[in-house]
Amino acid sequence: xxxxxxxxxxxxxxxxxxxxxxxxxxxxxxxxxxxxxxxxxxxxxxxxxxxxxxxxxxxxxxxxxxxxxxxxxxxxxxxxxxxxxxxxxxxxxxxxxxxxxxxxxxxxxxxxxxxxxxxxxxxxxxxxxxxxxxxxxxxxxxxxxxxxxxxxxxxxxxxxxxxxxxxxxxxxxxxxxxxxxxxxxxxxxxxxxxxxxxxxxxxxxxxxxxxxxxxxxxxxxxxxxxxxxxxxxxxxxxxxxxxxxxxxxxxxxxxxxxxxxxxxxxxxxxxxxxxxxxxxxxxxxxxxxxxxxxxxxxxxxxxxxxxxxxxxxxxxxxxxxxxxxxxxxxxxxxxxxxxxxxxxxxxxxxxxxxxxxxxxxxxxxxxxxxxxxxxxxxxxxxxxxxxxxxxxxxxxxxxxxxxxxxxxxxxxxxxxxxxxxxxxxxxxxxxxxxxxxxxxxxxxxxxxxxxxxxxxxxxxxxxxxxxxxxxxxxxxxxxxxxxxxxxxxxxxxxxxxxxxxxxxxxxxxxxxxxxxxxxxxxxxxxxxxxxxxxxxx
Ligand code: HEM
Numbered sequence: 001x002x003x004x005x006x007x008x009x010x011x012x013x014x015x016x017x018x019x020x021x022x023x024x025x026x027x028x029x030x031x032x033x034x035x036x037x038x039x040x041x042x043x044x045x046x047x048x049x050x051x052x053x054x055x056x057x058x059x060x061x062x063x064x065x066x067x068x069x070x071x072x073x074x075x076x077x078x079x080x081x082x083x084x085x086x087x088x089x090x091x092x093x094x095x096x097x098x099x100x101x102x103x104x105x106x107x108x109x110x111x112x113x114x115x116x117x118x119x120x121x122x123x124x125x126x127x128x129x130x131x132x133x134x135x136x137x138x139x140x141x142x143x144x145x146x147x148x149x150x151x152x153x154x155x156x157x158x159x160x161x162x163x164x165x166x167x168x169x170x171x172x173x174x175x176x177x178x179x180x181x182x183x184x185x186x187x188x189x190x191x192x193x194x195x196x197x198x199x200x201x202x203x204x205x206x207x208x209x210x211x212x213x214x215x216x217x218x219x220x221x222x223x224x225x226x227x228x229x230x231x232x233x234x235x236x237x238x239x240x241x242x243x244x245x246x247x248x249x250x251x252x253x254x255x256x257x258x259x260x261x262x263x264x265x266x267x268x269x270x271x272x273x274x275x276x277x278x279x280x281x282x283x284x285x286x287x288x289x290x291x292x293x294x295x296x297x298x299x300x301x302x303x304x305x306x307x308x309x310x311x312x313x314x315x316x317x318x319x320x321x322x323x324x325x326x327x328x329x330x331x332x333x334x335x336x337x338x339x340x341x342x343x344x345x346x347x348x349x350x351x352x353x354x355x356x357x358x359x360x361x362x363x364x365x366x367x368x369x370x371x372x373x374x375x376x377x378x379x380x381x382x383x384x385x386x387x388x389x390x391x392x393x394x395x396x397x398x399x400x401x402x403x404x405x406x407x408x409x410x411x412x413x414x415x416x417x418x419x420x421x422x423x424x425x426x427x428x429x430x431x432x433x434x435x436x437x438x439x440x441x442x443x444x445x446x447x448x449x450x451x452x453x454x455x456x457x458x459x460x461x462x463x464x465x466x467x468x469x470x471x472x473x474x475x476x477x478x479x480x481x482x483x484x485x486x487x488x489x490x491x492x493x494x495x496x497x498x499x500x501x502x503x504x505x506x507x508x509x510x511x512x513x514x515x516x517x518x519x520x521x522x523x524x525x526x527x528x529x530x531x532x533x534x535x536x537x
Contacts, residue, residue: 078113097346131217157357181476205247452520474507
């Protein structure tokens with residue numbers, strides 16, 4: 001026998017009742033001593049001062065004083081639910097992951113979120129939405145940490161602090177609290193023009209979803225899959241809601257934010273309570289793993305670019321149903337952690353320069369947010385398969401680790417744990433070649449196209465969606481105080497679509513500039529329109 005890893009008592013949240021804390025018949029102290037009262041402190045006489053020796057009072061107040069943990073640095077406002085994913089087996093030909101084999105059922109936990117607002121902000125603001133899924137697979141936890149918009153603001157992760165500083169409330173007056181449209185926002189996106197495709201989505205109806213149940217989800221980055229024969233392919237992940245894709249109109253968002261800031265949260269939980277479980281199909285766009293990692297001229301490593309479904313259809317590989325809401329919001333929704341680096345055999349990352357930085361950022365932030373390196377032991381984060389990681393100690397260590405030799409090989413604990421081979425389910429990094437050459441900070445020239453995908457998106461909208469888009473640009477840009485910034489953004493709009501630019505300029509009472517880049521030669525993608533799309537409305 002090797003060193004036994006004794007996991008903390010309890011089981012994954014929502015599972016056996018013995019995992020639930022605080023179930024005894026009597027009220028007790030944290031040490032288990034029964035209490036006669038918790039309403040009155042020990043005093044020196046009925047009208048006297050409170051005594052320091054009241055150990056129960058001190059324990060109770062001290063615990064309360066430390067109840068809050070830091071909110072997420074982004075995506076602070078969110079809500080979550082448990083579910084189950086059932087694979088249809090169609091991915092087996094391209095991916096060796098066990099959870100994608102036909103008929104395999106995998107428990108999941110999903111957290112939906114806004115990006116910019118604080119933990120207590122309104123649900124129905126104009127913003128990108130997070131759509132993060134944890135699959136508790138038999139080969140370890142796999143996290144698909146996506147958004148409801150398939151492109152991202154920036155191409156390189158090193159700029160992430162900058163875009164977030166620009167999007168969050170401005171540091172002097174700490175406004176706006178819940179809108180992504182103000183001077184620093186427009187300043188950033190008009191100077192870092194790679195953001196323009198994401199901004200077009202943000203000004204569209206996609207950024208004001210009717211319900212979390214009615215949003216698409218996108219993995220955004222390209223991932224590399226590997227099958228049993230060692231063949232690789234490049235894929236983009238999509239979640240397709242069976243409920244259809246629906247949005248609010250702007251006036252509705254104002255009413256719902258005022259009347260019920262918890263609108264999306266309530267909607268999700270009411271639906272689950274009523275047995276109207278929301279369902280999403282998981283799909284992949286599968287593209288050949290070519291040396292240049294491009295598809296139809298689109299650089300698959302550039303996270304500001306998506307691949308239209310008309311060029312590469314989405315193949316459905318399984319279905320997820322959300323059927324259980326959390327028992328305790330803090331233990332589940334607040335303490336859950338996601339990490340794009342939580343991968344299972346068969347799924348690997350690419351060199352997308354945004355994804356590469358995400359691989360570093362999530363664990364790092366969670367060490368602060370969740371108070372040390374042992375957050376994987378929290379019930380919501382535990383793998384549903386044996387864990388034997390040889391990690392030891394640290395803040396909030398709950399496991400009682402056996403054995404004396406947490407290293408390997410060792411000659412004291414019987415040499416365990418054993419290393420797995422590819423045949424016994426080891427995660428193998430796909431041996432993809434690294435481009436030869438000197439160390440550089442620049443990107444390849446294909447990343448220089450900053451406008452064509454915004455043009456593609458704008459031209460794919462129906463008339464009514466286009467009208468909403470124009471109104472949103474005009475309204476949100478109208479909140480920007482600096483005229484120079486508004487003019488610079490109008491220049492970007494001129495490069496995206498001259499008519500859109502003219503309409504927004506008219507609304508702002510400003511001149512419409514001439515484009516500075518040739519008009520993009522792109523075909524509209526009907527699948528991008530909520531009205532004209534291929535998915536049920
Ligand atoms: C949350 C960093 C890009 C989706 C977070 C958090 C950080 C972060 C620090 C908070 C995590 C926590 O406290 O648990 C970054 C960095 C990025 C990046 C450095 C770029 C380099 C993206 C992209 C997407 C995304 C491209 C979508 C594809 C999310 C989601 C969450 C999140 C959905 C919320 C997860 C949850 O619900 O707990 N990100 N992010 N992020 N990020 Fe990113």
